[in-house]
Amino acid sequence: MNKYRSKILLVYTGGTIGMIKDYETGALKAFNFDELLNRIPELSHLDCEIQTVSFETPMDSSNMNPEHWIRIADIIEDSYSDFDGFVVLHGSDTMSYTASAMSFMLENLGKPVIFTGSQLPIGDIRTDAKENLITSIEIASLRKNGRPVIQEVCLYFEYKLYRGNRTTKISADHFQAFASLNFPPLAESGVHLKVNEDQLLRSGRKKFKVHRDLDPSIALVKLFPGINKTAVRAMVMTDDIKAVVIETYGAGNAPTDQWFSDLVKEAVSSGKFLVNVTQCSGGSVMMGHYETSSHLKKAGVISGKNITTEAALTKLMYLLGSGVGPKVFRTIFETSLRGEMD
Template sequence: MVKPNILLIYTGGTIGMIKDFKTGVLKAFDFKTLLDKIPELQLLECTIETVSFDEPIDSSNMNPEYWVQIAEIIESNYNTFDGFVVLHGSDTMSYTASALSFMLENLAKPVVFTGSQLPIGDLRTDAKENLITSIQMASLQENEKPIIKEVCLYFEYKLYRANRTTKLNAENFKAFASLNYPELAESGVHLKVNNDYLFKPDLEKSLIVHKHLDTNIALIKLFPGISESFLTNVLTNTTLKAVILETYGAGNCTTEAWFLNLIKQTITRGVQVINITQCISGSVMMGHYETSNQLKIIGVVSGKDLTTEAAICKLMYLLGQNIQEKEFKRNFETSLRGEMS
C-alpha cells in the first residue's frame, strides 16, 4: 500500500513561531526541519513535504493576492500530492479558507487549513495537536482515494467545512465555530468522520483554479441611527460593484423611505446588494417580516445563512467571473461549494 503524500504549505502566523528561550523573543520556525522538531509526525501513515511563502506574513496582512499564491501552489502540485495542509494565522483564516473553496472548483482532494493560538514551541501550545491531526485528516483514504474532497478548517479537535466557519474567540483554544453546519469530523480517541456531511464533488470533472477576484465591494453593518449621508457616500462610489448589508435578525432593516430609496437607486445603477444577517447563527428570510419584504421587492439578493467571510469571498469570486447581471442573483443564491443551506 502506497502511503498518501501530503504537502504542508506555510503562509505565516503563530503556528510557525518558536520562542528563543534565552531571549524570550519569537522567531520563525524552520519547516525544513519539521520532522526533527516534531518526531510524532513520523508515526503518521503518510509522507510529508513542505513549502513556504518566501516571506511568511501575519494573517492580518492577508489579501487576495496571497490567496492566489496559495491556489497556485496547490495547482502546481495537485497531481503529485494526495492532500494539502495550509498553515495560516487564525485571525483571517476563515476568509482565506472560504476564498480557496470558491477558487478551487471541482476539488477532489483535501485542503485543510489550520493554525494555533500559541506558538509551536510554547509548553501549552495547541499547535502540535492541530498540525498533527490536520495532516492525519488530509491523509485519510478509502480504497486509495481521499475521503475528504473539499476545503476544510481544523482547530481544537474539530474539522469544519471552511466556508461555514468564523472565528469567535481570540483567547480560547476553541477559536472557531461552524454554527449553521455540523462538523465534518471530530478528533478524540478515534477520528470520527461524519460522512453524510462531506461535500460530494463531481469526480468526472477536472480541477479549475479561478484566480480573478474582484475587490470592488463594500460591507455595511446596519445599526440604529445609521446616517443617510454615510450610506450615500458609500453607495454612490463609482468603483463599487456590490455591497453586503449585514441586517438585523432574519434579514430585517429600517423601512424609512430614504433608506429604501437609496438601496433601490443603488440596484438600478447595476450595483448588487446582498442581504446577510449580522447574527452569528441563523439565516436571512426576506419577506418573512414586513421589515425585510421591501428589500425583496426591490431586488436585494438573499445571502441566506452565509457567514460574512463566505459572503465576501463568494462575492469577489462571482464578480471576478464577469457573470451577466441577470444571472448573478441565481448564482449567488445557489450553493456552489456547500457554503449555504
C-alpha cells in the same frame, strides 16, 4: 505489497503556528519547517510522506489579500498531481476568509485542502499548534477505496474539522477559536477520529480547475441603530463599488426609513448587487418574513440565506471576477456552489 503512503504538502503562509519562542530572550522567531520531524517527532508515526513549502516572506494574516490567495492556489495547482492532500498553515485572524475564497477558487477539488493554525506558538509549553497540525495532516491522509476521504476546503481547529466556507473566528483568547454555527463539523477528533461522511462534498471525476480572477470591488455595511444616510451612501453609491454585503438584523431586517429604502432602490437600479446577510452568528436571512425586510426583497436585494459574511464577500469577488452577467447573478449567488449555504 506495501501499504500506500499518502503524500502531503504542508504550505506555510505565516501566522502564530510558524513561530517558536526563544526562552532566553522571550522573543518569537520563525520556525524552520525543514526541521519539522525533529521538532514534532509524532509526525513520523503517521502513515504519510510530508513535504513543506513556505511563502518567500511569511506574513501575519492581517495582511492577507486576494493576491496571496492566488499564490496559495498556484502552489496547490502546481503540486496537485504530485500530492494526495494539502495542509495550509495560516494565521487565525483571516483564516475563514482565505478558506472561503479558496473553496470558490478551487473548482472540482478532488483532494483535501485543510487550513489550520494555532493560538499559541509551536514551541510554547501549552501550545495548541501540535495537535492542530498533527491531526490536520492525519485527516488529509485519510483514504477510502483508493481515494481521499476529504475532497474539499476545510478548516481544522481544536478537535473539529469544519467546511472552510462555513466558519467564523469567534475568539481571540480560547483554543476553540472557530465555529460553524449553521453547519455541523465534518469530523471530530477524540479518542477516535470520527468523520461525518454524510456531510462531505464529492467532486466526482470532473476536471480540477483554478479560478484566479477575483474582483474585490465590494463593500461591507454593518447596520446599527442610528446609522445615517451619509455613511451608507458613501459606502453603497461609490462609483468603483460593484457589490455590497449588508449585515442586517435578525432574519434579514433593516430600517424602513424612507431614505434607506430609497438608497437601496437607487443602488440596485444603478446595477449594483446588494446581498443581505444576518449579523447574527447563526441563523438565516428570510426576506419578507417581517415587514422590515419586505422592502429589501421588493427592491431586488439578494438573499444571503445562511451564508457567513466571510463566504458572502469572497463569493462576490469570485462571481464578479468570473464576469457573471446581471440577469443570472442573483440566481447564481443564491445557489450553493461549494456547500456554502443551504
